[in-house]
Amino acid sequence: MLKISHLSKSFGGVRAIEDVSFEIPTGGIYAVIGPNGAGKTTLFNLITGLYVPSTGSIALAGEEIAGVLPNRLAGRGMSRTFQNLQVCMNLSAIENVMVGAHLKLNSSLLAGMIRSPGLRRMDRSCRTKAAELLAFVGCEKFVAADASAMPYGALKRLEIARALAMEPKLLLLDEPAAGLNPTETHEIEELIAKLAKSGITVVLVEHDMRLVMSISERILVLDHGRRLAEGTPDEIRVNRDVIAAYLGGEVGET
Template identity: 65%
Template structure:
């Protein structure tokens, strides 16, 4: 589904990502972990088109998409969420989810201005689909609520619903459990499993190691922008270099 080859990104003299290579197979849950400043979010921003690589390639479904704009990647089936919530607080929850469908809708200006029957049918279908996605992620009770009235944990899942509205082949989740309590983290873990079971490939950046180890088919460990280790949860958990990076060499 996704193949990263010798990917690097520099900001002046800062080498945020250095010669990173890894792949994500279709249908898998893959995770990227590492200490603070390891380059995880920079890697996500490269894959999702926010940054252009200095060197290297990003192959998505057989096509080199390195440097491609985020909207072009979304049309090809790549969606993401963000570490810091990107929810429109001045809109209703369901309207936030509907925004995720905009690339698939008829955007004819005159048809919309005249509120033609085809446009009304399309809007109704889009709203019904958004309601189903809200139920899928577990926030169906907020259907008619303003986003500003929702608790933080529910907003995290609302953002996932919006990403799913684009019907992605792969979903990039940037720290979906950040700021959540134990119960909310468990709900996010269950939701990620549901997403994968629905046939959507997942690439995850997360600090919660219990969640990562419970979910991941494959894990990439970064440290100072470089690949430190790669493998299954059991392999990564037992790797001395990973232990040293997280706990210190003495530990």
């Protein structure tokens, strides 16, 4: 699904990502972890077109996408959420999800001005689909609610529903459990597993190690912008370099 080759990104004299390579197979859940400042969000921003790489290659389903604009990547089947909520609080929950489907809708100015029958049918279909997605993420009781009236945990799932409205093949989730209580975290964990079972490839940046270890099939560890390790949860859990990076100290210290 995704192949990263010798990817680097510099901001002035600072190397945020340095010579990172890895591959993500189609299907399943792939996690990216690392200490604060490791470069995880920068990596996401490179993959999703918010940043242009200094060097290296990013291939989506075999097609080079480095530097491609985010809206074009969305049209190719890539979607994401952000660590900080990007919900339109002046819209309802269902309208927020409908915004995510904008690439699938008729954007003709003339059709909008005359409110053509075809446009009205498309709007009704989009609204129905948005309600189904809200139910899919566990927010069915908020279909008629304003986003501003929803609890934080539900807003995190609302953002995932909006990302799903783009009908992605690859979904990148940036800190989906950030700020959630244990019950809400468990709900997000179940939702991520449900996404993978539906056939969507999920790439996850997350600090909650219990969540990461319980649902991920493979994990990439970054440290200071470099690839430190990659493997299964069991392999990462006992990796001495990873333990040293998280806990401090040198490998081999007692």
